[in-house]
Amino acid sequence: MIQNERLFQLNNLPVKKGPVVYWMSRDQRVENNEALIYALDMARQSQQTLVVVFCVDTSYPGANIRHFSFMLLGLIEVETLLNEKHIPLVVLKGNPPQKIVDFVREMNAGHLVCDFDPLRIKQKWLYHVAKSLRIAVTEVDAHNVVPCRLASAKVEYGAYTLRPKINRLLPSFLQEYEVIEPLPKHQRIQITGESLEKLLYDPDIDHSVAEIKDVKAGTIAAYFVLQDFIEHKLDFYSTKRNDPNEDFQSGLSPYLHFGQISAAEVAIDVIRSGKNAASVAAFLEELIVRKELSDNFCLYNSDYDNIKGFPVWAQENFRKHRSDKREYLYSLKEFETANTHDELWNAAQRQMVKTAKMHGYMRMYWAKKILEWTASPEEAMRAAICLNDKYMLDGRDPNGYAGIAWSIGGVHDRAWTSRPVFGKVRYMNYNGCKRKFDVAKYIARN
Numbered sequence: 001m002i003q004n005e006r007l008f009q010l011n012n013l014p015v016k017k018g019p020v021v022y023w024m025s026r027d028q029r030v031e032n033n034e035a036l037i038y039a040l041d042m043a044r045q046s047q048q049t050l051v052v053v054f055c056v057d058t059s060y061p062g063a064n065i066r067h068f069s070f071m072l073l074g075l076i077e078v079e080t081l082l083n084e085k086h087i088p089l090v091v092l093k094g095n096p097p098q099k100i101v102d103f104v105r106e107m108n109a110g111h112l113v114c115d116f117d118p119l120r121i122k123q124k125w126l127y128h129v130a131k132s133l134r135i136a137v138t139e140v141d142a143h144n145v146v147p148c149r150l151a152s153a154k155v156e157y158g159a160y161t162l163r164p165k166i167n168r169l170l171p172s173f174l175q176e177y178e179v180i181e182p183l184p185k186h187q188r189i190q191i192t193g194e195s196l197e198k199l200l201y202d203p204d205i206d207h208s209v210a211e212i213k214d215v216k217a218g219t220i221a222a223y224f225v226l227q228d229f230i231e232h233k234l235d236f237y238s239t240k241r242n243d244p245n246e247d248f249q250s251g252l253s254p255y256l257h258f259g260q261i262s263a264a265e266v267a268i269d270v271i272r273s274g275k276n277a278a279s280v281a282a283f284l285e286e287l288i289v290r291k292e293l294s295d296n297f298c299l300y301n302s303d304y305d306n307i308k309g310f311p312v313w314a315q316e317n318f319r320k321h322r323s324d325k326r327e328y329l330y331s332l333k334e335f336e337t338a339n340t341h342d343e344l345w346n347a348a349q350r351q352m353v354k355t356a357k358m359h360g361y362m363r364m365y366w367a368k369k370i371l372e373w374t375a376s377p378e379e380a381m382r383a384a385i386c387l388n389d390k391y392m393l394d395g396r397d398p399n400g401y402a403g404i405a406w407s408i409g410g411v412h413d414r415a416w417t418s419r420p421v422f423g424k425v426r427y428m429n430y431n432g433c434k435r436k437f438d439v440a441k442y443i444a445r446n
């Protein structure tokens with residue numbers, strides 16, 4: 001059984017007689033997926049069939065083959081694991097809200113269960129589906145350790161205001177769920193969907209960005225990454241994670257983004273590891289407080305990707321500094337092709353384009369320099385989001401929008417001493433990086 005606090009009714013309609021449909025979207029895993037567990041419980045209680053449906057939107061903003069291949073390969077594993085449990089997965093292709101409404105109607109379903117997602121586009125999909133159907137539509141927050149809507153009902157100022165709320169609730173949500181037992185027999189359904197293997201070659205997917213072959217997708221791969229992190233890196237997380245020449249971050253962000261691994265499961269394994277206490281605490285701060293602060297920001301601030309979402313002090317700040325002289329100005333193309341005067345920045349950009357990731361410390365420098373070298377904070381936000389979403393495997397995530405808004409617009413941060421262009425937004429520079437790590441080594445490697 002999962003806690004009722006994870007559930008949110010998207011309409012006030014009753015559950016009717018008919019199959020239970022779980023629309024998997026943000027949480028693409030079988031184990032430790034509270035939405036799937038809930039849907040299965042509902043199906044068992046009412047002795048109905050359970051069907052999982054996934055809708056692939058090949059025109060999803062910012063997504064290309066780099067993201068689709070990681071997602072589809074993960075879903076192939078999901079399909080196999082669901083099959084072992086005699087739960088059918090139907091894959092659809094097209095505009096998700098319409099496709100899901102049609103599918104639910106065709107199935108004569110009595111209850112639709114869906115994932116929680118704070119992004120504007122997903123919220124729109126969910127509300128469209130909930131409004132169009134005449135059955136109960138239940139959202140389950142299987143992504144956050146502490147359900148986002150429960151942790152806070154308003155946009156938080158920063159980690160310092162969300163942290164105590166999360167910590168108070170954490171003990172009751174840090175729990176492992178039982179392994180899902182197979183359903184008694186294979187359930188037959190009439191609707192055949194798309195083939196995941198074929199979708200990998202779908203010409204409607206943007207193929208202009210190179211796929212990343214050396215990051216293996218799926219839950220099993222995520223478990224290997226997690227175990228490697230715990231065994232070899234976690235002890236040094238608090239002291240070495242901020243050195244871009246070292247590899248002491250977990251590398252879990254793509255798996256967390258696609259929901260291929262549960263954040264709660266990661267947290268439990270890390271807590272049980274018995275590794276260095278300061279490192280465990282530092283990691284949980286990022287994995288839970290910072291990550292869940294990003295969901296809070298996107299859910300309650302619909303301007304999470306533009307300057308209207310900045311705190312008032314930062315908006316006033318930019319009004320004053322709008323016409324400050326910029327020493328360098330670059331176009332999106334110049335940024336994209338790593339063609340700036342700053343070799344450190346270029347190396348970070350190259351790392352992102354080549355490997356689909358960028359070290360966490362460099363992400364801050366990278367975004368802040370885009371603010372410094374564009375004509376306005378609006379343009380800086382557009383360029384940073386465009387590049388982050390296009391090239392990062394973990395892009396198009398609340399963490400990305402919050403991280404960029406933190407770097408460029410002071411979101412979740414405080415005001416610092418005023419300076420040109422940045423105003424009171426925290427500044428970073430090349431010399432600061434030189435004091436922190438071996439800049440030449442980073443440039444040579446990337």
Ligand SMILES: Cc1cc2nc3c(=O)[nH]c(=O)nc-3n(C[C@H](O)[C@H](O)[C@H](O)COP(=O)(O)OP(=O)(O)OC[C@H]3O[C@@H](n4cnc5c(N)ncnc54)[C@H](O)[C@@H]3O)c2cc1C
Pocket residue numbers: 241248249250251252253254256257286287288290291292294358359360361363364367388392394395396397399400401403404407
């Ligand atoms: C400009 C900018 C852009 C960013 N874009 C993204 C993005 O597109 N997608 C993304 O997932 N993260 C983004 N981040 C946050 C952070 O840099 C990455 O989550 C982290 O570097 C991913 O590597 P990891 O999984 O090895 O992290 P670890 O250090 O091992 O952390 C574990 C997990 O904690 C969470 N986490 C870590 N740091 C943060 C943070 N600062 N804010 C929120 N959650 C955090 C992530 O889920 C991460 O996977 C961005 C940060 C900035 C400053």
